[in-house]
Amino acid sequence: MKSIAAAVVASLVLLGTAGLLQAQRERAFPPTDTPDDEVLIASPTALRRMTVGFNALAADVYWIRALQYYGGTKRRLAARAPAPQPPHALAGTSDYDRLYDLLNLTTSLDPLFDIAYRFGAVFLAEPYPLGPDRPDLAVKLLEKGMQARPERWQYLEDIGFVHYWYERNYKAAADAFARAGDISGAPNWLKPLAATTLAQGGDRRTSRAMWLAILQSADVDWLRHQAEWRLQQFRALDDIDVLQARVDAYTKRTGTVPRDWQSLVAAGDLRRIPTDPTGVAYELGPGGRVRLSSSSSLLPLPVEPQRLPAATP
């Protein structure tokens, strides 16, 4: 028993010494961070053959890599101040250039990997610096998903969403929603959404209806939270419109621009200091412009798309 205790103590001491030596070495010769975002095997066919029998597990590994790559790049870009704004044409070939390859490999290894298509498309379509600003690749990935799983109307809904939200291409969006509605088992709100998109694309109500539909059909937490967040943004946009009208009316009536909300509350135009859907007070900017507080989690608000021109007979 004594000898076992001595062996355990000796092992712990030796392990501790090894740790101290390693720490000493790291201080003297700091390890360099080697970027691990290379896609060493770009061919999906080669990778499928190499991972024979374990394709799905390899797809999981590539999915985790894609998530880490996307999240890491996004965080790295967010840490830069001010946010970089490269030309649109360069965005996809710079910071997120491995993203599509990783997603393509994931979905080639496991063609039934639903979330890789759906989340991957959103990652690809997000505008720079939140993503590579490549809605074309997002649509390509979702079309690949449609080939693998023709019964998944959700991919066409997502294609419509990408066309609508990121490309402002309402006709293509309406086409995709209509195609989704044609698939057996698709919900009945897709066809009306297609018609509304075609008629009133760019309208805030249409955008809200689309996000509401996404919220109702969201089958993953992330997508549901995203839809809730977007709907809160729309509520904030509505609030700002209403508040701006009150501020403008106050200015017109009194001849002075209110400096704070208390002026409007004292004048009876507001009952209390207005807050956005997350509970953060709105701000009154220079010239009486109503805006979200810089500490609001709803920033940045979406740029409202241009409404479709009136149909010509």
Place this chain on the structure above:
Amino acid sequence: MKSLAAIAVNGFRESVRDKVLYNLVLFAILLIGASYLIGQLTAGQDIKIIKDLGLAATSVFGLFIAVFIGIGLVAKEVERRSVYSLLAKPIHRYQLVLGKYAGLVVTLTVNVAIMALSLYLVLAYMRWGVDPMIEASWDARALDPALLQAILLILLELMIVTAIALFFSTFSSPILSAAFTFGITVAGHYATDLRNFQDVVDAPIAQHVARAVYWILPNLAQFDIKSQVVHGHAVSARYIGLVSAYAVVYIAMLLVISTVVFSRRDFK
């Protein structure tokens, strides 16, 4: 039959003595550790990934047991010279081969069964407290009984690999047997490529050879239904039946050859 059962039970006991079942501890640690880590990394895909990981680990752990224990089944007895005392007993050589095989199959079955149970336990834990709406959106239920179909085919594949290892073990050294068994197992997963060899080669002889090798090699790719099951795609009972029948026949063929080779072996 009694002798065969005695050899099988003894083989199972031997593998337990050899600490083969320790791999189950590693399997449990792997799954429990992964279930914690994967939840942080996978954007809601933790159940799918745990299923993929659990099935892949079952397959890999089982493969290592099948190969490394399988190659020693007969060779170890010969090396230790304990085969002489065994053969001096009133048993036939074929009973020794079949008993050894049955013992390892029992070991594998116990292993795979415990790994399957562990997988279901981890999945039950991960499912606990999940919003029913989220659960309804999954391709397949967390505790989907269809997982057992994939596990059954993994076990059948392992039984074929064990029979291959046993076959080589009857006439070759353990190192060569391991190399041959791994080689045939890997080739067995690419067997389908041989069937389509004529698409890439014009020479008729090469085509015929490739076609012949395709029919001779065990087609192990057909035992892999992991992805379909994890995504909730139904695998028909007819498919399972045909693949299972293929496994039984192929194993029988290997055992027949193994017993013949072992019976004709001269131990002088």
